[in-house]
Amino acid sequence: MASFSFLSKVPTFQNSVSCKNVYGSAPNALSVPQNHPFSNGTLQDRCGFSGRFVGRFSLASSNQAHSFIDPVSTDKVPLLSGSEAIERMRTNRESYKSKQQYMAMYSSCFGGITTDPAAMVIPLDDHMVHRGHGVFDTAAIVNGCLYELDQHLDRFLNSAKMAKIKLPFDKESIKRILVQTVSASKCRTGSLRYWLSSGPGDFQLSPTCCFHSALYAVVIEDKSPSDYSGVKVVTSSIPIKPPQFATVKSVNYLPNVLSKMEAEEKGGYAAIWLDADGFIAEGPNMNVAFVTKEKELLMPCFDKILSGCTAKRALVLAEELVKEGKLRDIRVENVTVDKGKSAAEMMLIGSGVLVRSVLQWDEQVIGDGREGPVSKALLGLLLQDLKSGPATVRVPVSY
Template identity: 35%
Template sequence: MIPVLDTDAWVEKLLSTRRSAEGKILAFYEHRMEAICRDPRLLLMPADDHLAHRGDGVFESMKFEGRRLYQLDAHLERMERSARGIYLTPPCTQSVLRDIVLQVARAADTPDGCIRILLGRGPGGFGIDPAECPVPSLYVVAYSLTPKPEEWYEKGVTAFRTSIPAKQGYLATIKNANYIPNVLMKLEARSRGCDIPVSFDENDFIAEGPTENLCLVDADGTLVVPEFTNALSGTTIMRVIDLVRDEMNVAFRKVREDELYRAAEVMVLGTTTECVSVVSFEGQPVGGGRPGPVARRFRELLRRDLAENGISF
């Protein structure tokens, strides 16, 4: 028989039950509690939160290093756009959310880590109607960061054309909580023994990776960024563009697969990836088959920018 526990017994059992990877959770905030906690056993989401059972919500991920939070405002601005895209009003202002993020990062009590913000429709029922949810949910979690070793950047990554199609435009441009296509892309990459799956839209143009943007340097030295028609506008790639405007030309346009093989360099950019060279695509060498100087320059600029402009907490 499954026991039926009262409140005290349930809480006692909860506190005695270990959770997987609990050492990775450093601190978290939940809007219902209006407090920060460091015990990963208490990081819980109500099952009737539409964020959990419908994927009805948006999120952002950012990192901090040396107690400096990188691109906080860019992530918050994108979250605000994403929330508007699904007609979701956060339970607090952006300035209050900004302060919450900084306080959670501080409570993590470690120099390096990541922050995940989850904004959901809220708890209230198991239907699909947002009217079930009287108050939106908000979770801010600090968790550990395991940076890639330098050897990974020196080696470069392999990429391939995933069988998972690009998301529909109106969904791809919103950082929403439904990441099933992204998960399937990662599973396919693992089964193929490759690093980065790349999705293509219905017109055979490059869209994005599971959590990263792709770009290339053409024979003329122009940085070519695939249009964000069926892709999320990445905070990292947009910051790189700001940092290199005086160094090279930048073009946003549609890009087909064959251009990757002719490119001087192909790169993948993301929050924790930073910038890494793609050295092969579909088993064929690209960019000379080795990491290039532009990728190294981009990563150097990103590292410097974090040190100089990251928000200290």
Template identity: 30%
Template sequence: MIIFQNRFMDREEAKVDMEDRGYQFGDGVYEVFRIYDGALFDFDNHLDRLVSSAQKIRIELPLSLNEIKKMLMGLVKENSLVNGTLYVQVTRGVANRTHHFPEHPKALLTAYTKQSERPFETTNKGIQTILMDDIRWLRCDIKSINLLPNVLAKQTAKEQGCKEAIFHRDGIVTEGSSSNVFIINGNDLQTHPANNLILNGITRRNIIGLASGLGLNVKEKPYGVEDLLASDEVFVTSTTLEVSPVIGIDSTVIADGQPGPVTRKLQERFEGRVLG
């Protein structure tokens, strides 16, 4: 069972109109939720970000927030999902193809669930990454379905046997192609500030809160590629990668090629939050 065009249906029934603005322009936003033991993790913060992204590109949600919340919870229950993800997308709807907004748009909401295991291999062993120029637009705070630069970066990383690409803009590290990036030096934890150049990840927010509880000095300020490569530890965070240590960046080995001790402590605290 899925949600398509604001209502429940079987997936086989779903048909995307050729003039859906999401299909033609990437005119829409999305959100990915994680389900642990049948429960939607940090549900309200994910919903708030979906609303925020929609508002920033001037899409009026097709249903009330309460209606959307009930439908999504109902979908997880209907599909008996225990562990996995919930994908939600809202487009501006179907209209004659013109670049400007249609006169009376009717936004369309789509959602589906996917069963998947947690990323224990990447969180336990760490990941290899590459550096790439950040060629994206200047509104990365919007979780837009326009993801072509991210797709190209992720493909390049895969072709080089890596899990993630870390973006930098004029020498300043921003984030990964689908993750936020943190560096650790001594007792300092640093990550790029949540401005228009990055997506303010939900896992990112959780880690910042947990780090403060561990007595780490959290710094949300820009840092350079040189700082990244010279760090004691590096890790990335996302809904699907959780807290994954970075053990290599191009030819540079990080933390002797092993997940670092501070990263491990943060993973333990995050695990406690996941398990409730």
């Protein structure tokens, strides 16, 4: 794998495109750092796109801002300069109040990091966008450390291999980029999400004419309060992906989305998939586990589903519960629906939920209908591991 010297320091574009307000009727000046790809009046990225933009433009009032992004106003669609399009995108983002804030983004297309959400975009002709030819993964940011980054990266690169996406950099270079992106974000508690795509180039089916594969990453700060309360799940009627695709963490998440929506429509939190043989498989973006009345922790096999990093870590941490006598055994095996629904405890496990008790599956109440002691104990172990686990699972970030 080739070595890239510039990776020792990824350029950061602070507020990549910023507008200084000028009072009165005078137009606003577009201020762009000299080292930014938008400088010198030219929009140039490393994916081969180039275009001119206007250096000065008028900024509409807040009321006007809402009117020009109104999807109903289609009688006369405006033709925008590059700078006008970027500013409208910024105004659109600012008008939408979200609990998630995007603190920084890296793109190999412009070879650097930006902290301006309006510039956090990818080319429309990227094959990940219009063909779904891309993979992704994530890592939690807790107290300034990335949790299980190496484990997630290994799965990420394996997904890329299975999707036949060539790596733009080697593993260590990708890791340095991700750590520097988190550092630039100043985010100490949040999440890092990253993608590999076959890259931009055209709108054909095959990626043969793509310029090169592309790496993207974004740091997300979420202000939503944590919720570990028990939930209801349903059996999914959406067909599960075949193992060849279920074991790859690709961007093709339409079945997952429809499964989640189905659960919500039925008053549930998530839908549970069964595999082709009728055994319990997984949720839309989490694994499942059970505690039998004999105090055995059971988790479905990973050969037909996505190999959950958090689920595997939970299996390791659960050994402590065996030592304490809260569990008698831990097994990964095929689990029938009858065995799952008759369990003393059922739980969802994943990086997004950590550990969340399932109180009801379809019409069947699980156990006594309350959050179980093993689920609570396992959640406590994971939370402690997130904050003060060993160096093998925590990568410190220098801010």
